[in-house]
Amino acid sequence: MTATIHDVAQRAGCSIASVSRVLNGSAAISPALEARVREAIRELGYRPNALGRSLKTKSTRTVGVLVPSFTNPVFAASLAGVEQAARMAGYDIILAASDYDRDREPEALGALMAREVEGLVLTVADAEHSMLLDSLDRDGPPYVLLYNELAREGRAAVSVDNEGAVADLVGRLIGLGHERIAFVAGRFRASDRSRLRHQGYLAAMTGAGLEPLPVAEVEFLGDEAAFDRDLAALLGRTAPPTAFACSNDLLAIAVMAALRRAGLRVPEDASVTGFDGIAIGRQIHPSLATVETPTHAMGRAALELLLDIRTNRAPRATRRLAHRFRPGGSLAQAPAAGLAPSPTLPDETERKT
Amino acid sequence: MTATIHDVAQRAGCSIASVSRVLNGSAAISPALEARVREAIRELGYRPNALGRSLKTKSTRTVGVLVPSFTNPVFAASLAGVEQAARMAGYDIILAASDYDRDREPEALGALMAREVEGLVLTVADAEHSMLLDSLDRDGPPYVLLYNELAREGRAAVSVDNEGAVADLVGRLIGLGHERIAFVAGRFRASDRSRLRHQGYLAAMTGAGLEPLPVAEVEFLGDEAAFDRDLAALLGRTAPPTAFACSNDLLAIAVMAALRRAGLRVPEDASVTGFDGIAIGRQIHPSLATVETPTHAMGRAALELLLDIRTNRAPRATRRLAHRFRPGGSLAQAPAAGLAPSPTLPDETERKT
DNA sequence: CTGTTAGCGCATTCAA
DNA sequence: TTGAATGCGCTAACAG
Numbered sequence: 001m002t003a004t005i006h007d008v009a010q011r012a013g014c015s016i017a018s019v020s021r022v023l024n025g026s027a028a029i030s031p032a033l034e035a036r037v038r039e040a041i042r043e044l045g046y047r048p049n050a051l052g053r054s055l056k057t058k059s060t061r062t063v064g065v066l067v068p069s070f071t072n073p074v075f076a077a078s079l080a081g082v083e084q085a086a087r088m089a090g091y092d093i094i095l096a097a098s099d100y101d102r103d104r105e106p107e108a109l110g111a112l113m114a115r116e117v118e119g120l121v122l123t124v125a126d127a128e129h130s131m132l133l134d135s136l137d138r139d140g141p142p143y144v145l146l147y148n149e150l151a152r153e154g155r156a157a158v159s160v161d162n163e164g165a166v167a168d169l170v171g172r173l174i175g176l177g178h179e180r181i182a183f184v185a186g187r188f189r190a191s192d193r194s195r196l197r198h199q200g201y202l203a204a205m206t207g208a209g210l211e212p213l214p215v216a217e218v219e220f221l222g223d224e225a226a227f228d229r230d231l232a233a234l235l236g237r238t239a240p241p242t243a244f245a246c247s248n249d250l251l252a253i254a255v256m257a258a259l260r261r262a263g264l265r266v267p268e269d270a271s272v273t274g275f276d277g278i279a280i281g282r283q284i285h286p287s288l289a290t291v292e293t294p295t296h297a298m299g300r301a302a303l304e305l306l307l308d309i310r311t312n313r314a315p316r317a318t319r320r321l322a323h324r325f326r327p328g329g330s331l332a333q334a335p336a337a338g339l340a341p342s343p344t345l346p347d348e349t350e351r352k353t
Numbered sequence: 354m355t356a357t358i359h360d361v362a363q364r365a366g367c368s369i370a371s372v373s374r375v376l377n378g379s380a381a382i383s384p385a386l387e388a389r390v391r392e393a394i395r396e397l398g399y400r401p402n403a404l405g406r407s408l409k410t411k412s413t414r415t416v417g418v419l420v421p422s423f424t425n426p427v428f429a430a431s432l433a434g435v436e437q438a439a440r441m442a443g444y445d446i447i448l449a450a451s452d453y454d455r456d457r458e459p460e461a462l463g464a465l466m467a468r469e470v471e472g473l474v475l476t477v478a479d480a481e482h483s484m485l486l487d488s489l490d491r492d493g494p495p496y497v498l499l500y501n502e503l504a505r506e507g508r509a510a511v512s513v514d515n516e517g518a519v520a521d522l523v524g525r526l527i528g529l530g531h532e533r534i535a536f537v538a539g540r541f542r543a544s545d546r547s548r549l550r551h552q553g554y555l556a557a558m559t560g561a562g563l564e565p566l567p568v569a570e571v572e573f574l575g576d577e578a579a580f581d582r583d584l585a586a587l588l589g590r591t592a593p594p595t596a597f598a599c600s601n602d603l604l605a606i607a608v609m610a611a612l613r614r615a616g617l618r619v620p621e622d623a624s625v626t627g628f629d630g631i632a633i634g635r636q637i638h639p640s641l642a643t644v645e646t647p648t649h650a651m652g653r654a655a656l657e658l659l660l661d662i663r664t665n666r667a668p669r670a671t672r673r674l675a676h677r678f679r680p681g682g683s684l685a686q687a688p689a690a691g692l693a694p695s696p697t698l699p700d701e702t703e704r705k706t
Numbered sequence: 707c708t709g710t711t712a713g714c715g716c717a718t719t720c721a722a
Numbered sequence: 723t724t725g726a727a728t729g730c731g732c733t734a735a736c737a738g
Contacts, residue, residue, distance in 0.1 A: 002492065004731055015709045020733060030707060045492060050467040051408045052731030055714045060404070065448075070433045071632075076423040083423070094465055095418075095446045097436050111445055114403040115415075139355065139398060199417050250633075257636040279424075280603075283610040284637045357715055373717055380718095383723060405715025408730045602724045710737080721730080 003044040004189065011040035017261055023048055033189055054116065062092045063306065064112030066122040067146075068100045068191075072250065073124065073278040074295050078146055082121055089307055091118075100125070100191075113140060119306040121299075123147045127157075128194050142316075144306045146298060147193055149318065156316040158302040162193055162275075165291045166200030166245065167207075168325065169273050173243045176245045177334035178271065182234050182241035182348025184216045184255055186248065194247045197275060201245055213241060218251070224261075231258050240333045242270055249274035249281050249290055256288075267332030277326055286329025293323045330343065336351045356397040364393035376401060407469065415445045416659065417465030419475040420499075421453045421544075425603065426631040427648050428476065433498055434652025435474055442660055444471075453478070453544075453575035458485055466493060472659040474652075476500045478508075479545050495669075497659045499651060509662055509669040511655040513548055513676045515628075518644045519553030519598065520560075521678065522626050526596045527561045530687035531624065532556065535587050535594035537569045539601065539607055547600045550688055551626060553596055566594060571604070577614075584611050593686045596624055598701065602634050602643055609641075611685065620685035630679055639682025646676045 005023075009016040014033060021027045022037045029037075040046070054060040065082055067075040080097075086093050094115055096108035102125035106137035109132060112120065120143035124130055127148035133155065136143055145157035173181050183201040185194045198215055205212040218230040234241055243261075252274030256266050264270050266286055274281060277292030298321055308314035358376075362369040367386055374380045375390045377627065381392075390424035393399070403616035407413040418435055420428040432448075438448050449461035453548040455478035462485060465473060473496035477483055480501035489496055498510035524584055526534050536554040538547045551568055558565040587594055597612075605627030609619050617623050619639055627634060630645030651674055 006731080016732080017711095017734085018707090021708085024733080025735080028707060033708080047467055049469060049731050051404055051413070051469055052714090053733070055404045055408055055716090055731080056733045058714070062447075070423065070429040070436070071426065073424065073426065073429075076426075076429045079422045079448075080450065083448060087449075092468060093417075093448045095432075095436060096440075097433065110400070114400055115445060116402060116404055124470070223595045253633060253636045257638070260638060280606060280633060281718060283606045285610070286611060358717095359715080369716080370718080370725060370727095373725090374724090377717075381723065386724080402715050405730090406717075408715075408732090409717045411730075710735105711730085712733105712735085714732090716730090717728105720726090722723105722725080 002229045003046040005046075005048070007044055008040045008046050010036065011044060012036040017193075023053075030106055042200075060118055061090055062094055062115060062117050063303065064094045064096065064109075064115070064117035064120045064122075064141075066098060066105065066108055066112065066120065068098050068123055068125070070097060072248075073280070074147075074248070077278075077295035078299035078302070081144075081296040081301075082303045083299075084296075085299065085300040085303035089303070091303075091307075098125070102126065108141075109136070110157045117141055119143060119310055121146055121302045121306060128152075128157075128192065142306060142309045144302045144309070149192070149196055154316050155318075156305055156314075157318040158298050158305060159318060159320055160291075160293045160298070162196040162322055163200035163203065165323050166197040168200075169275075169291055170201050170204035170245055171208070172325070172331070173245065173271060173273065174210065175203065176243075176271070176332065178243040179210055179334070180213065180239055180241045181210070181243040181245060182213045182216060183249045184218060184231075184234075184244055184246045184251060186251060187217055187219065191247075197247045213341075218254075218283060224258075227254060228261065228278040228317045231255070231262075235262055235264075240270075244270060244272045246272065246274050249276040249288060250332070251280045252288055252290065253281070253284065256286075266330050271332050271334075272330040274330075277323075281326070281328065288326075289328030289331035290326050291323050292326045294321050297321060356399040357402070358399075360397055361390065361393045361399050361643070364397060365389040365561060376690035380640075390648075411469075412505065413469045413471055414443055415447055415468060415470050416472045416656065417449065417462075417468070417475075417494075419449045419451060419458065419461055419465065419469035419477070421451050421476055421478070423450060426602075427500075427601070427629045427646075430631075430648035431476075431655070434649040434654075435656045436652075437501075437649075438653040438656035442656070444656075444660075451478070459655065462489070462493075470494055472496060474499055474655045474659060480508075481505075481545065495659060495662045497655045497662070499655045502545070502549055503504065507669050508671075509658055509667075510671040511651050511658060512671060512673055513644075513646045513651070514673055515549040515706045516553040516556065518646075518676050519550040519628065520557040521553075522628075522642075522644055523554050523557035523598055524561070525678070525684070526598065526624060526626065527557065527563065529596075529624070529685065531596040532563055532687070533565070533571060533592055533594045534596040534598060535566045537571060537587075537597055537599045537604060538583070539604060540570055540572065544600075550600045577611075580607060581611055581614060584608070585614075586617055586622055588617075593623075597625045599625065599627050601630040602631045602641060605641055605683070606634070606637065609637075619683050622688060624685055624687075625683040627683075630676075633639065634679070634681065641679075642681030642684035643679050644676050645679045647674050650674060 003018045008019045022034050098104045119141050124148045126130050127150040149159045274290035281288035358369045361372045451457045472494050476499045480503040502512045625642035627641050634641035
């Protein structure tokens with residue numbers, strides 16, 4: 001049985017109130033008593049029980065974090081930012097993952113709320129039509145959405161200009177002479193970010209008088225074969241795309257691999273762009289042209305905003321952080337106009353793993 | 354003010370004991386009362402407060418997780434495994450990160466323990482000489498080490514055969530004719546895994562009668578310039594290495610990029626191997642030859658072992674999960690640079706491009 | 707400056 | 723089958 005405040009009091013020969021006082025510095029204590037208490041604490045290896053404290057003070061100093069996945073470097077980096085900011089503010093983090101499954105969101109949130117978290121940082125599948133958020137607004141702790149963008153006022157969020165950034169990116173592709181530009185997206189159902197980025201693509205294409213191609217919605221976590229199949233519809237066109245704008249970096253890297261399997265060279269035969277700016281995008285060859293988003297800072301900002309909202313020091317509004325274009329070797333001039341890329345023969349004989 | 358058990362009792366016209374009973378099914382209740390209670394719960398939107406419950410039952414159904422970083426895909430995947438297993442077992446997770454800083458470990462653990470976690474899953478910097486673990490053994494919740502391997506008996510751990518796997522990997526390099534094989538490691542101080550993997554390298558080299566090269570300890574999170582500088586000592590040798598065994602995949606990918614900057618081709622001029630088997634290693638070009646470790650499963654196994662230890666259903670021992678070699682394009686025959694080594698049979702497919 | 711006391715929300719005796 | 727009472731570990735009045 002671990003020591004309680006009573007044990008300390010008894011050993012120090014004082015009341016539990018005095019122990020509590022030296023613990024929290026909530027009132028003046030005579031140096032002599034304080035010394036005795038500290039000694040007793042040391043001897044007993046006493047550490048205050050946060051449960052008892054929280055029950056009394058109604059302050060758990062805990063925030064809940066719900067993300068779709070930890071495996072995605074973007075969320076991992078954000079989580080690190082949240083963690084760092086939380087630690088600095090003396091908060092602990094309770095974690096939950098939805099695995100991109102919106103049906104899992106409610107129960108995950110329930111678990112967090114039962115723990116009496118003082119606030120939430122969440123990335124949900126669909127922020128626009130979420131009853132979840134409605135119920136949180138009604139009776140829940142304050143929350144800050146991370147990555148979700150939403151029109152509705154009175155909701156706090158930390159995000160980037162997804163639509164504008166992709167529009168800019170696609171604009172660059174167009175500037176490089178690309179006309180047949182495809183957009184490759186993760187499943188929309190699981191990500192409103194993906195949808196917003198697609199909007200940016202559409203805006204840029206129509207704005208330039210180009211015809212958007214049908215979006216390729218690929219299964220993010222599927223295997224190679226499924227991926228190739230999803231992409232085949234695009235590559236099999238009589239005039240295949242010369243550029244692939246992808247809704248995130250992981251997808252872009254997968255697309256680059258798929259193009260390679262199809263015998264196409266990046267960027268000579270096709271350009272590829274990503275979104276997010278994950279670190280590894282710089283290391284690969286060719287390096288990935290993308291939009292860098294301040295993932296870590298966004299996590300930090302989300303937690304700081306949350307804390308500010310709690311103390312009425314900030315309104316519930318969307319805070320957009322700056323992104324920037326990151327050049328990369330995956331981006332090049334469109335191949336000679338009018339010519340479809342030569343359908344190089346698959347050199348599968350060379351590869352076998 | 355959110356509803357408490359008293360509010361429910363009052364509304365249902367009964368005692369809080371009865372409400373508690375329907376909540377936990379801990380005793381028989383008349384159907385009529387139960388219906389009234391459930392109705393009251395619904396009307397009030399009541400959800401039990403986990404704090405009060407935990408304080409009473411001394412069961413928090415919470416485990417603490419301490420990892421060096423979330424950004425490393427290996428830990429991210431493990432964390433996902435831990436989370437999944439925890440959720441299935443009805444446990445919540447409190448998170449802490451040490452940022453590879455061993456001085457941060459104690460306070461992080463302190464925060465977790467104050468929360469009365471029922472167990473811990475941790476990856477520490479140095480499991481062999483950790484006072485931290487000693488103090489946990491003395492008075493702390495049960496814990497399971499993840500990735501840390503240690504000789505000491507009576508400590509629970511989930512790991513892989515780091516030393517053996519690298520020895521095997523280096524053996525393959527040797528089998529491909531490589532003799533000047535370098536080992537590139539993250540800073541040893543921050544990772545005993547790195548040390549163990551280096552041991553495997555040494556064992557394989559000396560076992561084959563080859564002379565180990567001085568280890569290149571690189572700053573894992575440094576910039577490109579620092580990285581190139583750290584590697585310069587190796588590349589500047591009169592007879593530079595023809596193969597680079599790296600202590601993890603991220604490092605290996607960074608080394609591939611550095612070699613490229615130095616004007617060397619992988620694998621024609623130099624082979625590179627990693628360790629961990631992160632997913633992205635398959636997508637890059639050339640694909641990364643490495644040791645696949647079951648990161649997600651290890652996280653799951655760690656939590657399951659923890660729960661089993663709690664209930665005395667398992668001893669505190671090390672559980673090693675199986676790894677396996679993953680072939681990749683980063684691995685090739687040693688360049689025929691004027692050497693005539695003993696004729697060894699390559700067991701891998703020849704690669705050319 | 708210090709001690710006594712009253713809960714925080716809940717599960718759980720013990721009676722009825 | 724139900725209710726009253728106790729206490730988990732702690733902080734915060736309120737006295738002294």
